[in-house]
Amino acid sequence: MSKTKEVYLSDDVRKQNRFRIISQFRLHGKKSRTEISKLADLSAGTVTNVSTMLLEEGMIRVCDQDASNPSSSSHGRPRVQLELNPNYKFVVAGSLTFNSISLSLFDYLGDKISTVQEKVMLETMDGDEIAEFILLMLKGFDVEVAPSIFVLGVQGLTKNNGKEILWSPILSESGMKFAERLSQISNAEVTVANDSAMIARSLSKDKAYADGTFGAVLMSYGIGLGLYIDGQPFQGAKSSASELGHISFKDGDGALCRCKKHGCVEAYASDYAIWRRAKGLDPHALPDRPVTSEDIAQIIEDARQGEGPAREAIREAGRAIGFGLAIMFGLFDAFPVVFVGRGAQALDLMDEEIRKSLNEHFRFHDQLDINFTKESDALIHVENGSSIVGLEWLDQQAAFGA
Numbered sequence: 313m314s315k316t317k318e319v320y321l322s323d324d325v326r327k328q329n330r331f332r333i334i335s336q337f338r339l340h341g342k343k344s345r346t347e348i349s350k351l352a353d354l355s356a357g358t359v360t361n362v363s364t365m366l367l368e369e370g371m372i373r374v375c376d377q378d379a380s381n382p383s384s385s386s387h388g389r390p391r392v393q394l395e396l397n398p399n400y401k402f403v404v405a406g407s408l409t410f411n412s413i414s415l416s417l418f419d420y421l422g423d424k425i426s427t428v429q430e431k432v433m434l435e436t437m438d439g440d441e442i443a444e445f446i447l448l449m450l451k452g453f454d455v456e457v458a459p460s461i462f463v464l465g466v467q468g469l470t471k472n473n474g475k476e477i478l479w480s481p482i483l484s485e486s487g488m489k490f491a492e493r494l495s496q497i498s499n500a501e502v503t504v505a506n507d508s509a510m511i512a513r514s515l516s517k518d519k520a521y522a523d524g525t526f527g528a529v530l531m532s533y534g535i536g537l538g539l540y541i542d543g544q545p546f547q548g549a550k551s552s553a554s555e556l557g558h559i560s561f562k563d564g565d566g567a568l569c570r571c572k573k574h575g576c577v578e579a580y581a582s583d584y585a586i587w588r589r590a591k592g593l594d595p596h597a598l599p600d601r602p603v604t605s606e607d608i609a610q611i612i613e614d615a616r617q618g619e620g621p622a623r624e625a626i627r628e629a630g631r632a633i634g635f636g637l638a639i640m641f642g643l644f645d646a647f648p649v650v651f652v653g654r655g656a657q658a659l660d661l662m663d664e665e666i667r668k669s670l671n672e673h674f675r676f677h678d679q680l681d682i683n684f685t686k687e688s689d690a691l692i693h694v695e696n697g698s699s700i701v702g703l704e705w706l707d708q709q710a711a712f713g714a
């Protein structure tokens with residue numbers, strides 16, 4: 313495409329070209345204009361024009377040149393390398409769990425700069441209080457910057473536009489509305505997303521799961537499912553959907569769930585459920601203190617020693633998960649499953665029960681040979697997935713925004 317023709321490019325094409333070039337820097341890191349031209353399949357002229365604009369607008373920058381190594385050019389000049397400018401804009405990615413908020417600051421390159429975490433009982437707070445609390449937490453970062461976007465993973469159902477929490481067992485009615493308030497007082501975009509969906513988003517960047525169809529089952533303070541189908545994150549018609557945790561596993565007088573209903577998968581498979589069962593506590597009451605990762609690690613260790621309440625609690629969790637997965641497989645076909653979080657560390661002890669329960673309840677196959685794997689730290693994956701969503705939004709804004 314010649315330079316003169318480019319003058320007549322429609323605004324849409326120009327924006328598309330910007331996006332293609334920004335995306336190549338996002339994917340490949342430092343690159344010369346010539347390399348970008350090949351990768352983006354755009355003419356050298358287009359890449360030169362667009363990159364000049366992006367440099368002026370501060371989205372990309374010239375990398376430090378290694379003067380002693382001018383060999384990469386065919387004309388004797390060192391080939392200038394460009395990259396996304398880390399200081400262009402910032403993302404706050406984090407997660408809200410029932411008793412804590414964790415936030416990390418990411419620069420435009422996607423590097424994590426700083427993290428803060430606070431213990432707080434979210435269900436006792438209204439939306440304004442949560443928003444103000446989050447804003448105050450930013451002061452704990454090592455550097456002072458105004459983020460352009462917050463992406464926060466939360467247990468529960470979120471609307472597909474990322475603006476609203478439709479339901480969450482960890483927030484009060486008013487607490488669910490914190491996103492709008494946070495956006496007002498921070499003057500930033502605020503996106504709320506289902507925590508398990510963010511875990512799946514994070515894992516989708518991992519080569520092991522890059523094939524495109526898998527489910528990430530969060531086994532922690534709650535039970536959730538993030539689903540990828542053919543390389544795309546699954547969303548319901550209106551919401552994050554795929555609520556594995558609150559499928560009814562036991563009818564009638566089942567164990568009490570944090571959602572206040574009885575018999576949910578979560579009431580048997582979450583950390584508080586496993587702890588409650590292992591300690592022989594009343595299944596119709598919620599534990600009176602938060603269950604820690606140490607509590608769960610101890611139960612898993614006890615379960616490894618042999619038969620007893622700890623082992624039985626883990627088995628029960630496996631049966632509940634297998635039941636929930638059977639329902640999901642009935643809707644989506646069987647998919648490989650990655651178990652994430654504290655409870656997932658007992659996968660080897662649960663494996664048999666999950667498969668037994670699956671085979672009993674998923675009746676469309678004679679034999680199910682599903683691959684189960686595990687990952688340990690759920691919060692890191694929620695945060696990673698959230699930062700990916702935040703950076704994608706910044707890239708879209710940089711290309712198509714005002």
Ligand SMILES: [Zn+2]
Pocket residue numbers: 557558569570571572573576578579
């Ligand atoms: Zn429930």
